[in-house]
Amino acid sequence: MRQSNLFTKTTREAPRDEMSRNAIWLIRAGFIHKEMAGVYSYLPLGLRVIKKIEQIIRAEMNKLGSQEVLLSALHPKENWIRTGRWETMTDLYKIKDENNHELVLGPTHEEIITPLIVSHLNSYQDLPFSVYQFQTKFRRELRAKSGILRGREFIMKDLYSFHRDKTDLDNFYNQVGASYRKIFETVGIGEQTVLTLAAGGTFADYSHESQTLTPAGEDQVHICTKCRLAINDEIIAKHKTCPECGSTERTTETGIEVGNTFKLGTKFSAPFGLNYRDETGKSQPVIMGCYGLGISRLLGAIVEVTADDRGLAWPITVAPFRAHLISFGDNQSEVVLAQAKQIYDLLTKAGIEVLWDDRAVAPGVKLADADLLGLPFRLIISSRTIEKGVVEVKQRTSDNLDLVNPQKLCVLLG
RNA sequence: CGGGGCAUAGUGUAACGGUAGCACGAGUCCUUUGGGAGGAUUUAGUCUCGGUUCAAAUCCGAGUGCCCCGACCA
Numbered sequence: 001m002r003q004s005n006l007f008t009k010t011t012r013e014a015p016r017d018e019m020s021r022n023a024i025w026l027i028r029a030g031f032i033h034k035e036m037a038g039v040y041s042y043l044p045l046g047l048r049v050i051k052k053i054e055q056i057i058r059a060e061m062n063k064l065g066s067q068e069v070l071l072s073a074l075h076p077k078e079n080w081i082r083t084g085r086w087e088t089m090t091d092l093y094k095i096k097d098e099n100n101h102e103l104v105l106g107p108t109h110e111e112i113i114t115p116l117i118v119s120h121l122n123s124y125q126d127l128p129f130s131v132y133q134f135q136t137k138f139r140r141e142l143r144a145k146s147g148i149l150r151g152r153e154f155i156m157k158d159l160y161s162f163h164r165d166k167t168d169l170d171n172f173y174n175q176v177g178a179s180y181r182k183i184f185e186t187v188g189i190g191e192q193t194v195l196t197l198a199a200g201g202t203f204a205d206y207s208h209e210s211q212t213l214t215p216a217g218e219d220q221v222h223i224c225t226k227c228r229l230a231i232n233d234e235i236i237a238k239h240k241t242c243p244e245c246g247s248t249e250r251t252t253e254t255g256i257e258v259g260n261t262f263k264l265g266t267k268f269s270a271p272f273g274l275n276y277r278d279e280t281g282k283s284q285p286v287i288m289g290c291y292g293l294g295i296s297r298l299l300g301a302i303v304e305v306t307a308d309d310r311g312l313a314w315p316i317t318v319a320p321f322r323a324h325l326i327s328f329g330d331n332q333s334e335v336v337l338a339q340a341k342q343i344y345d346l347l348t349k350a351g352i353e354v355l356w357d358d359r360a361v362a363p364g365v366k367l368a369d370a371d372l373l374g375l376p377f378r379l380i381i382s383s384r385t386i387e388k389g390v391v392e393v394k395q396r397t398s399d400n401l402d403l404v405n406p407q408k409l410c411v412l413l414g
Numbered sequence: 415c416g417g418g419g420c421a422u423a424g425u426g427u428a429a430c431g432g433u434a435g436c437a438c439g440a441g442u443c444c445u446u447u448g449g450g451a452g453g454a455u456u457u458a459g460u461c462u463c464g465g466u467u468c469a470a471a472u473c474c475g476a477g478u479g480c481c482c483c484g485a486c487c488a
Binding site: 142371 | 415420421424425426427438439446447448449450451480481482483485486487
């Protein structure tokens with residue numbers, strides 16, 4: 001894409017009232033726009049990152065054999081009455097329709113998926129299976145904060161699994177854990193993200209959180225120095241030793257919860273009567289699990305751990321474009337433009353996503369913007385590089401400049 | 415919902431109770447092109463309502479919005 005066609009602009013300064021790093025950089029670079037406290041719009045560059053993250057997750061979910069759906073965002077009140085959460089869940093957005101009927105803006109989807117499955121599930125032979133979706137969730141946060149890390153409206157991947165017994169759930173639950181591990185590594189925050197034990201509810205000893213360690217987080221986690229298993233502060237009192245390796249040595253750090261997995265048991269299948277017939281024809285309750293991943297929160301967490309004092313610095317896997325092609329030296333020069341166009345076409349045809357800064361602005365502006373946008377590879381074409389018959393290549397996270405033969409670019413970037 | 419802070423042009427910032435100014439941005443023209451370049455010119459603002467006063471961006475009251483701390487966060 002040509003940057004001259006990109007409708008978003010960068011700014012030299014962030015809005016004064018934004019304090020969090022993720023919001024400051026994402027707004028300055030034109031990735032997102034704040035509508036109100038805890039509510040953000042995603043602009044072309046930001047949406048590209050969101051889509052990259054989603055695609056990485058989608059691939060993993062599909063590998064688990066899960067099937068993608070898109071459930072309704074408006075929920076009937078009755079379903080929430082049925083589970084009791086109409087009263088107990090404090091952050092529900094309750095709205096009224098034209099007939100004065102009360103509705104819920106979906107904050108999570110157990111109340112939708114569980115009764116939905118009832119009419120599609122009969123026999124033990126239908127089990128197990130799982131469904132997932134990417135969707136905007138709504139929660140009436142008492143206090144939105146930390147940029148996109150805690151919003152009243154946010155994008156989430158939620159997965160729901162259905163099993164005939166606990167053993168089968170445990171098996172799938174562990175597979176999801178492995179998938180999550182892989183996802184965090186792929187999007188570039190594997191090192192900073194720790195598996196954390198948290199309260200498990202009535203059906204299991206623990207739930208599992210994925211905590212990305214960053215001062216911007218809001219949870220205190222205690223990390224075993226031997227095996228890296230973390231324990232959430234809320235249950236630390238009951239754990240003198242690490243449940244995994246028995247060690248007593250741990251460090252305390254701040255994390256942001258980017259993922260969470262729960263063994264639900266029959267918590268939702270019971271109130272909705274989600275049952276199956278076993279081999280003997282007897283009716284049995286379905287055992288469920290649910291698995292969340294905050295997409296927009298993941299975006300914020302990636303920024304928190306990767307941005308530096310010059311701006312964003314995307315991991316290749318989630319970058320909105322792989323390369324930032326910059327033409328300057330003399331923008332009026334036909335030679336420079338022609339060469340840049342040639343490189344742009346070459347890379348684009350090779351399937352490499354390139355943002356070409358073809359604007360007629362000063363070199364300093366382009367370089368500063370390149371740092372701010374944070375695309376992994378910066379390619380410069382100027383009268384200088386043309387003289388030498390090369391393209392200057394620099395990675396966002398390195399200071400090295402490489403002069404590369406244009407023919408070798410695709411290999412280098414691919 | 416408790417506590418604290420803030421609200422001036424698209425953005426960031428000034429202005430003792432007395433002419434709302436500066437920088438960046440944006441428009442036009444010229445020059446310029448390897449780290450936010452230079453000149454000329456134009457554009458655009460006091461969150462809302464009420465009060466005090468000869469006079470309010472400034473003082474007072476209420477409201478609204480935003481940020482931070484806390485409470486809350488299957």
